[in-house]
Amino acid sequence: MEALMKSLCEAYGPSGEEKEIRALIENAVKDSVDRIYTDNLGNLLAVREGPEPALLLSAHMDEIGVIVTHIDENGFLRIAPVGGVAPHLLLGQRLRFKNGAVGTVYHEKLKELRDLDWSKLYLDLGAGSAAEAKNVAQIGDMACLHQPFDSLNGRYMAKALDDRVGCAILIETARRLAGAPLPQAICFLFSVQEEVGLRGATTAAYSIQPGYGLAVDVTRAGDTPKAPLMEVSLGKGPAIKVKDSSVICSPKVRRFMMEVASQHEIPYQLEVLERGGTDAGAIHLSRGGVPTGALSIPCRYIHTASEMVDAADIQNAVKLLEILCRTSWSEGVS
Amino acid sequence: MKEAQLTDILLELSENAGVAGDEEGVVGLAARYFRQYTDRVETDRFGNLIAFKRGEKNGTGEQVSLAVLTHIDEIGAMVTKIEAEGFLRFTSVGGIDPRTLLGQAVVVHGRTPLTGVIGALAPHLLSEKERKKELKMEHLFIDLGLTREQALERLNVGDFISLEQKPLKLPTGCITGKSLDNRAGVAAAIFCAAELAGMKHDADIYFVTTLQEEVGLRGAVTAAYGLAPDLAVAVDVTHGELPGLSSGDVFKLGQGVTIALGPNIHPALSGLLKELAREQRIPYQPEPIPASSSTDAWAAQVSREGIPAALLSIPLRYMHSVVEMLHPDDLTGCGRLLSHFARSVDRRFVEGLACF
Numbered sequence: 001m002e003a004l005m006k007s008l009c010e011a012y013g014p015s016g017e018e019k020e021i022r023a024l025i026e027n028a029v030k031d032s033v034d035r036i037y038t039d040n041l042g043n044l045l046a047v048r049e050g051p052e053p054a055l056l057l058s059a060h061m062d063e064i065g066v067i068v069t070h071i072d073e074n075g076f077l078r079i080a081p082v083g084g085v086a087p088h089l090l091l092g093q094r095l096r097f098k099n100g101a102v103g104t105v106y107h108e109k110l111k112e113l114r115d116l117d118w119s120k121l122y123l124d125l126g127a128g129s130a131a132e133a134k135n136v137a138q139i140g141d142m143a144c145l146h147q148p149f150d151s152l153n154g155r156y157m158a159k160a161l162d163d164r165v166g167c168a169i170l171i172e173t174a175r176r177l178a179g180a181p182l183p184q185a186i187c188f189l190f191s192v193q194e195e196v197g198l199r200g201a202t203t204a205a206y207s208i209q210p211g212y213g214l215a216v217d218v219t220r221a222g223d224t225p226k227a228p229l230m231e232v233s234l235g236k237g238p239a240i241k242v243k244d245s246s247v248i249c250s251p252k253v254r255r256f257m258m259e260v261a262s263q264h265e266i267p268y269q270l271e272v273l274e275r276g277g278t279d280a281g282a283i284h285l286s287r288g289g290v291p292t293g294a295l296s297i298p299c300r301y302i303h304t305a306s307e308m309v310d311a312a313d314i315q316n317a318v319k320l321l322e323i324l325c326r327t328s329w330s331e332g333v334s
Numbered sequence: 335m336k337e338a339q340l341t342d343i344l345l346e347l348s349e350n351a352g353v354a355g356d357e358e359g360v361v362g363l364a365a366r367y368f369r370q371y372t373d374r375v376e377t378d379r380f381g382n383l384i385a386f387k388r389g390e391k392n393g394t395g396e397q398v399s400l401a402v403l404t405h406i407d408e409i410g411a412m413v414t415k416i417e418a419e420g421f422l423r424f425t426s427v428g429g430i431d432p433r434t435l436l437g438q439a440v441v442v443h444g445r446t447p448l449t450g451v452i453g454a455l456a457p458h459l460l461s462e463k464e465r466k467k468e469l470k471m472e473h474l475f476i477d478l479g480l481t482r483e484q485a486l487e488r489l490n491v492g493d494f495i496s497l498e499q500k501p502l503k504l505p506t507g508c509i510t511g512k513s514l515d516n517r518a519g520v521a522a523a524i525f526c527a528a529e530l531a532g533m534k535h536d537a538d539i540y541f542v543t544t545l546q547e548e549v550g551l552r553g554a555v556t557a558a559y560g561l562a563p564d565l566a567v568a569v570d571v572t573h574g575e576l577p578g579l580s581s582g583d584v585f586k587l588g589q590g591v592t593i594a595l596g597p598n599i600h601p602a603l604s605g606l607l608k609e610l611a612r613e614q615r616i617p618y619q620p621e622p623i624p625a626s627s628s629t630d631a632w633a634a635q636v637s638r639e640g641i642p643a644a645l646l647s648i649p650l651r652y653m654h655s656v657v658e659m660l661h662p663d664d665l666t667g668c669g670r671l672l673s674h675f676a677r678s679v680d681r682r683f684v685e686g687l688a689c690f
Contacts, residue, residue, distance in 0.1 A: 222415070228472075229414055229415045229423045229472060230414060230415065231414065231415045231416070231491045242412065242491070242492030243355065243412055243427070243492070248354065248355030248427075248546060248549065251355075251356075269491075270490060270491045270492045271491075271492075272412055272413070272414045272425060272491060272492050274414070274425045284380075284552075285552055285555045285556055287556070287559050287560070288378060288379055288380070288556050288559055288560030289378060289379040289380030289556035289560065290379070291379065
């Protein structure tokens with residue numbers, strides 16, 4: 001899975017520009033499913049046929065980034081955030097455009113660092129003039145963080161682990177289920193535009209009309225020095241979400257997930273995320289309502305160039321997800 | 335239904351816990367009342383309670399349907415961490431104000447309900463500077479009188495926490511307690527159902543007690559989609575008059591339910607409500623709302639092809655505290671107005687709505 005994770009994390013795909021990452025995922029998962037297609041918004045849907053009601057598994061393939069808003073006469077670019085990006089975390093970072101062009105971000109002269117905001121930031125492509133810059137990037141072009149994937153002693157560090165780790169878990173689960181009979185149809189959704197408001201999952205859930213939903217995404221960890229008060233740690237198992245800003249997970253789905261994990265001795269943690277949302281927020285409010293849960297990979301430094309997760313949590317998430325797919329949700333969730 | 339019976343129902347609804355996401359108990363209580371006055375009571379996939387009262391025109395081709403949306407959830411909290419000493423850290427569920435929490439009794443809904451308190455450092459232990467500091471949720475903790483080991487046996491991260499408060503009837507008749515936002519709306523809907531019992535009306539009526547309003551109108555989103563009614567009326571609370579606040583933003587207790595006006599509200603619906611109130615001598619106060627009403631009416635309005643919506647609100651002081659206060663006359667007035675509205679709407683009225 002490490003090679004898969006590396007290729008997914010290093011790929012380009014800010015919200016709305018998911019073509020490259022979509023093609024990668026499509027190649028990785030297409031042989032494991034009955035049907036695969038892209039919808040009007042760009043969501044990738046990989047379907048295993050089976051009895052209704054279907055189970056919708058969702059991981060978002062988009063990542064945070066920036067969009068070019070202005071190019072000045074000296075060739076410096078002004079940028080705005082795409083998704084939840086903190087300006088101070090971009091200082092000195094390298095950013096990459098779809099065409100491979102790379103630049104770095106710095107700030108105008110400031111009295112104090114706390115005066116930093118987006119209007120003080122610029123992106124330097126090494127261009128000597130507006131014309132040179134415009135050869136490389138146009139207004140409206142998006143860039144993502146440019147960082148390699150690193151494997152550290154059982155932990156992984158990369159950009160866009162949010163939520164390429166979820167994509168990798170869905171792909172690996174589909175592979176393990178390939179050819180096996182299933183108690184329900186399963187739709188693996190690789191959603192677009194989660195970072196700008198759960199937009200891909202909103203329309204995908206509407207069109208699929210699933211019986212149940214489950215989002216796989218990252219969550220914050222409370223195990224770093226003087227971290228916010230949160231019980232989740234890296235390496236103690238995937239987290240079964242209770243609540244975040246977008247959803248209070250269906251208690252029935254949550255209980256079902258906890259029971260299955262306990263029965264199979266898969267470690268898990270319970271997650272209460274104070275700020276942040278996930279595709280589950282969109283799925284559970286689709287049409288007349290969809291009982292929905294979420295499985296989260298504890299992750300440090302979310303929305304930075306060096307997000308960090310634990311390999312064992314990923315393995316345990318795949319294990320749990322595979323069993324959940326092989327179990328009837330109509331019977332289990334009641 | 336007599337006013338005394340209505341206030342008793344409200345006191346009972348208020349005293350029970352039903353934090354957003356954990357409303358099952360109080361929904362069961364509301365179901366008991368709706369069952370007495372309607373034809374069918376069920377819950378939808380989201381958990382919203384739907385009590386159906388069949389209209390005369392059901393199945394005739396001239397049928398019309400009205401959803402009365404009253405959210406039954408209340409604000410509360412959730413356990414985020416069990417500290418080494420056994421104290422619990424928590425986060426809010428809905429718009430809870432940390433300033434109102436010090437010294438408050440709570441129930442943690444663990445394996446069994448556990449009563450505890452939200453403690454605060456004694457003033458003796460605070461420096462002058464610390465005493466002036468803004469109070470944040472992260473400074474607060476719940477004390478159940480348990481060690482961490484005892485706590486771990488009885489509860490878990492993610493357990494819901496409700497605020498504990500016994501409601502009171504004051505000598506003036508005013509009622510004070512927790513979660514009158516929006517058990518008052520639910521009580522008014524029950525009152526309306528009781529008024530309509532045995533009466534003939536054209537419209538099919540769905541009394542919907544919605545869930546998770548306090549965290550983003552979520553129950554109303556799925557209920558409005560699922561039922562696809564021709565019309566929706568939400569019943570909720572609004573801010574009651576207080577010294578120092580201007581009269582356009584707050585409303586007098588005991589002077590009548592408010593009828594909302596503004597972009598969230600279909601003018602024909604608010605027009606009919608005002609007309610009926612005048613006709614029936616039910617006092618009301620007009621409430622202009624320039625944008626979102628932040629109520630179930632806001633969610634219903636843009637469901638499916640659009641659902642013409644109205645909003646009735648009961649004036650209430652100290653919203654989102656455990657000492658919310660309202661006047662029962664506004665409650666009965668609201669219930670009566672709602673029942674007259676339910677009896678007035680017919681196919682012709684609905685067809686006229688597209689003519690602005």
